Amino acid sequence: MKVHEIQSAFGLEHLKLTQRARPEPGPGEVLLRMQAMSLNYRDLLMVTGRYNPRQPLPLIPCSDGVGEVVALGPGCRRWQVGDRVATVFCQSWPGGEPDRDKLRSTLGGPLDGTLAEHMVLPEDGVVAVPGHLSAVEAATLPCAALTAWSALVTYGSVTAGDTVLLLGTGGVSIFALQFVKLLGARAILLSSSDEKLEAVRHLGAWQEINYRNDPKWGKTVLGMTDGRGVDQVVEVGGAGTLEQSAKAVKIGGQISLIGVLSGHASELNILPLVMKNVRLQGILVGSRDGFETMNRAIDAHRLKPVVDRVFPFEAARDALAYLAEGKHLGKICLQTG
Ligand SMILES: NC(=O)c1ccc[n+]([C@@H]2O[C@H](COP(=O)([O-])OP(=O)(O)OC[C@H]3O[C@@H](n4cnc5c(N)ncnc54)[C@H](OP(=O)(O)O)[C@@H]3O)[C@@H](O)[C@H]2O)c1
Numbered sequence: 001m002k003v004h005e006i007q008s009a010f011g012l013e014h015l016k017l018t019q020r021a022r023p024e025p026g027p028g029e030v031l032l033r034m035q036a037m038s039l040n041y042r043d044l045l046m047v048t049g050r051y052n053p054r055q056p057l058p059l060i061p062c063s064d065g066v067g068e069v070v071a072l073g074p075g076c077r078r079w080q081v082g083d084r085v086a087t088v089f090c091q092s093w094p095g096g097e098p099d100r101d102k103l104r105s106t107l108g109g110p111l112d113g114t115l116a117e118h119m120v121l122p123e124d125g126v127v128a129v130p131g132h133l134s135a136v137e138a139a140t141l142p143c144a145a146l147t148a149w150s151a152l153v154t155y156g157s158v159t160a161g162d163t164v165l166l167l168g169t170g171g172v173s174i175f176a177l178q179f180v181k182l183l184g185a186r187a188i189l190l191s192s193s194d195e196k197l198e199a200v201r202h203l204g205a206w207q208e209i210n211y212r213n214d215p216k217w218g219k220t221v222l223g224m225t226d227g228r229g230v231d232q233v234v235e236v237g238g239a240g241t242l243e244q245s246a247k248a249v250k251i252g253g254q255i256s257l258i259g260v261l262s263g264h265a266s267e268l269n270i271l272p273l274v275m276k277n278v279r280l281q282g283i284l285v286g287s288r289d290g291f292e293t294m295n296r297a298i299d300a301h302r303l304k305p306v307v308d309r310v311f312p313f314e315a316a317r318d319a320l321a322y323l324a325e326g327k328h329l330g331k332i333c334l335q336t337g
Contacts, residue, residue, distance in 0.1 A: 001019065001020060001021075001022045001116060001117040001118045002017060002018070002019060002116070002117050002313070002314070003017075003018060003019070003020050003060050003115060003116040003117070004016065004017055004018075004060060004061065004062075004115035004116075004316045004317075005018050005020075005058045005059065005060055006046075006047055006057055006058060006059045006061060007057060007058045008057055008058070009057075010047065010048055010049025010053070011047070011048060011049065012047055012048060012317055012320055012321060012324075013317075015047055015061070015316065015317050015320070017314060017316070020116070022117075022118050023118065023119070023120040024071075024073075024120070025071055025072060025073035025076070025120050026073045026074075026120070027073050027074045027075050027076075028073060028074075028075050028076055028122055028123055028124075029073040029076065029120050029121060029122055029123065030069050030071070030072055030073065030076060030079055030085075030120070030121060030122075030123050030126065031069070031070050031071035031072075031073075031118060031119075031120050032065075032067030032068065032069060032070065032085065032118060032119045032120075032121065032126070033067055033068050033070045033117070033118055033336075034065050034066070034067040034114060034116060034117055034118065034119055034313075034336055035065075035066050035067055035068060035084075035135035035139075035335070035336055036065065036066050036134075036135040036136040036138070036139035036333055036334065036335050036336070037062055037064055037065040037066075037114045037115060037139050037313075037333065037334040038064040038065075038136075038139045038140045038142075038143075038144070038171070038331050038332065038333045038334070039062065039064075039319055039320060039323050039331070039332045039333070039334070040062075040063065040064065040143045040144055040171060041170065041171075041259065041261070041323065042063070042108070042143070043061050043062045043063070043108055043113075043320065043323075044320055044323050044324055046059075046061050046108060046109045047061050047320060051109065052109060052110075055109050055110060056110070059108075059109055059110075059112060059113070060108070060112040060113050060114070060115050060116050061108045061109065061113050061115055062107070062108045062113040062114045062115045062316075063087065063089050063106060063107040063108040063113055063114065063142055063143050064086075064087060064089075064114060064139055064140065064141070064142040064143050064144075065086070065087045065113075065114030065119070065139055065142075066084060066085065066086045066087075066129060066135045066136075066138045066139040067084070067085065067087075067118075067119060068082065068083070068084055068085075069081055069082065069083045069084075069085060070118075072123075073120075073123075076123050077123070078123045078124070079123055079126070083128065084128070084129055084135065084138070085126035085127060085128060085129065086126060086127055086128075086129045086138055086139065086141055086142055086291075087107055087114055087119070087121065087125065087126055087142050088107075088124075088125050088126060088127060088142065088288045088291060089106055089107060089142045089143050089146065089285045089286070089291075090102055090103060090105050090106055090284075090285060090286075090287065090288075091105040091106070091107065091111060091121070091122065091124075091125040092104075092105035093105065093286075093287040093288065094124060094287060094288050094289060095287045095288065095289030095290070096287070096289075098284065098287070102287075103284060106285075107142075115313075115316055115334075117313070117336060124288065127288060127291050127292055127295065128292075128295070129141070129295065130295050130298050130299040131299070132299070132302055132304075133298075133304070133305070135335070136307060136310055136333045136335055137304060137305045137307060139333055139334075140171065140175075140305040140307065140330075140331040140333065141291070141294070141295070141298075141305070142285075142291065143171075143285055144170075144171030144172045144175050144331065145171075145175040145294060145298075145305065146285050146286040146290055146291050146294055147172050147175075147258060147283055147285050147286065148172050148173075148175040148176035148179055148234065149175075149179060149286065149290060149293075149294040149297075150283050150285065150286035150290055151176065151232070151234050151256035151258060151281070151283045152164070152176060152179050152180065152183065152232065152234070152256075153179070153183070153293075153294075154286060154290050154293075155254075155256065155281050155283060156232050156254055156256060156281070157254075158179075158180065158183050158185050158231065158232055159183060159184070159185065160183065160184030160185060161184065161185065161186075162180075162183075162185040162186070162230075162231040162232070163185065163186050163187075163188065163206070163225055163230045163231055164176070164180045164185055164186070164187050164188070164230060164231060164232045164233070164234065165187075165188050165189075165190070165221055165230040165232070165233045165234070165245070165248050165249075166180070166187050166188070166189045166190065166205075166234050167190050167211075167233075167234065167235065167236050167237045167241060167245075167261075168190060168191060168192075168236060168237070168261065169189070169191045169193070169196045169199075169200060169328075169329045169330070170236065170261075170326075170328070170329075170330075171330060171331045171332075172234065172236050172258060172259065173189065173234060173236060174200075174203070174306045174329065174330040174331075175305070176234045177189060177200060177203055177204065177205060178203070178204075178303055178305075178306070179297075181204045182297060182301050182303060185231075186206035187204070187205050187206055188205070188206060188207045188208070188209065188221055188224060188230065189205040189207075189208050189209075190208075190209050190210075190211040190217060191208065191209075191210060191211065192210065192211060192212045193210075194210055196329050197209075197210060199329055200329075203306065207224050209221070215244075216244065217244055217248070218243070218244035218245065218246070218247025218248040219247060221247070221248035222247065222248060225250070228250050229247075229248055229249050229250030229251065229253060229276075230248055230249055230250060230253060231249075231250060231253050231254070232249070232253060232254045232255070232256065233245040233248060233249050233253070233254070233255045233256065234256050234258065235255050235256055235257050235258055235259070236258050236259030236261055237259065237260075237261050237262045238257075238259055238260035238261060238262050238263055238264055239260065239262060239263040239264055239265055239266035239268075240261075240262025240263050240266065241261075241262050242255070242257075242266070242268055243266075243268060243269070246268075246272050246273050246276070246278065247272070249276065249278055250276075251276045251277055251278075252276070252277045252278070252279075253276070253278055253279070254278070254279045254280075254281055255273075255278060255279070255280050255281070256281050256282075256283050257280055257281065257282045257283065258283050305330065305331060306329065306330030306331065307330060307331050307332075307333055308328040308329050308330045308331060308332055309322065309328065309332055309333070310333045310334070310335050311332070311333070311334050311335075312334070312335060312337065313334050313335060313336040313337065315334070316334060319332055319333075319334055
């Protein structure tokens with residue numbers, strides 16, 4: 001079977017389309033014929049060696065995929081041949097609070113990921129996907145969608161009438177926009193591009209700010225909310241944006257710490273966070289339970305993920321290069337033939 005592998009060195013140029021023997025499912029495992037995958041910023045960091053430079057190689061990257069169950073190992077009870085399932089990001093995190101082992105069981109590093117024509121996974125390592133979604137659409141869910149869901153619902157308490165601040169127009173933020181609307185709340189969204197801001201207005205954003213033209217956007221957000229601030233910030237920016245997020249959040253609000261797009265270390269005056277009684281909540285994707293709960297909501301609301309572009313499976317390197325350009329809005333996907 002064809003797989004994409006980081007073989008002996010990191011770097012996009014070292015991501016190789018190669019062959020591995022098709023795996024056989026052991027006890028309690030399923031064999032999937034992969035139909036679609038989606039990319040996350042983490043995959044780019046992994047391939048280029050910036051996520052974990054000590055990651056043992058070779059590695060099949062990427063955490064997100066959807067496949068058809070084509071064979072069952074002995075004792076497999078959850079699935080039948082022909083079922084369509086999505087991969088669970090943390091393979092050993094069924095629910096509850098995470099621990100070190102659960103957080104080490106992630107696909108696309110340290111475990112081999114989804115850029116393969118076939119995959120064997122434990123039967124508990126996959127979930128059913130909402131029936132109204134295509135394989136490509138469903139492949140967007142395991143990481144970006146669940147991260148947004150965990151921030152807003154599992155570890156947040158966003159409810160009707162709330163205001164949520166979203167940074168950028170990538171996979172996590174666009175899912176967050178869709179979930180904010182689904183929850184009856186309203187979203188203020190930041191982007192570096194006026195064209196993308198126009199697009200998110202059509203997707204239902206309440207207010208938009210170009211963060212390039214308005215680097216002190218924290219104050220602007222306060223103005224938009226009559227000085228109160230937002231109930232939650234979905235913080236994908238990291239070190240370079242946290243100070244403004246701290247300005248924008250309300251007293252007693254939550255900042256969900258998710259990404260490091262603008263860096264992971266900075267000098268920050270934490271006093272405003274203390275004086276505003278702000279809750280800082282780190283988010284690492286989420287559990288299988290969270291994934292299944294989110295899928296029920298997606299199903300009930302017939303929510304359709306925003307797919308920016310679909311590449312053929314063989315063009316994974318081009319797809320990652322496109323992700324690196326940052327021109328996309330929503331998710332970048334791959335499809336097998
Ligand atoms: N903790 C977790 O479990 C978890 C899960 C998923 C992702 N993440 C992290 O979250 C971040 C986003 O991931 P993703 O997959 O959604 O990425 P993505 O699809 O590549 O989206 C990136 C977008 O973020 C925006 N952005 C970049 N720099 C920014 C800045 N300084 N301020 C505001 N927005 C900025 C840009 O939007 P515009 O083009 O509109 O400006 C860019 O297109 C990454 O750091 C990723 O590693 C963490």
